[in-house]
Amino acid sequence: MTANHTDDLQLLARIKVGESRAFDLLFVKYYPNLLHFSRSLLPYPSDEAEDVVLEVFHQFWRNRDTINIHTSLSAFLYVSVKNRIYDYRRKLKLNTPLEDIHGDTMASQEGPDHTLNYKEVAENIEKLIRLLPERMQLIFRMNREDELSYQEIADLLEISINSVKTQMYRAIKFLKETYRFDSSVV
Structure with missing residues (x-):
């Protein structure tokens, strides 16, 4: 069990007893x-992506x-957003599959210098992540930031697990090669 999953379970327990913080x-x-996930699933730029996410949280x-969550909290939230978008699309009578819309698309206590260097590295990596194609970036963030498994990502995005693996491989390869050899990009 990851620290993120444990933190989420603790948050969920506190939320269930009404702790607004x-x-x-x-x-x-x-x-x-x-919000990024919601925007990637809607057919055109609109405020609907934000509304969908806010409705899910509400x-x-x-x-x-x-609420009974049988998966991870992040997977539950992603599925909730996806389902809300399906409902929204159904109301608008949009029958286009989501795939067609989307397209292809820690710091230690060693001192201030180390912390500054860590922040600089983290900022540089974030800049590189933003250079990834949108779909690859989404998959990468879902795996690394939200700790979703490849299977969970494949299910949410309705793509094969091999597509997720390929996108992750390419993202990691790009990040490693670009960070190592071309610091001018960042």
């Missing part, structure tokens, strides 16, 4: 990536005492 922490932790808070 725990809900705020959950929101801050997952909102940016869920419903999560409203039903907090009855």
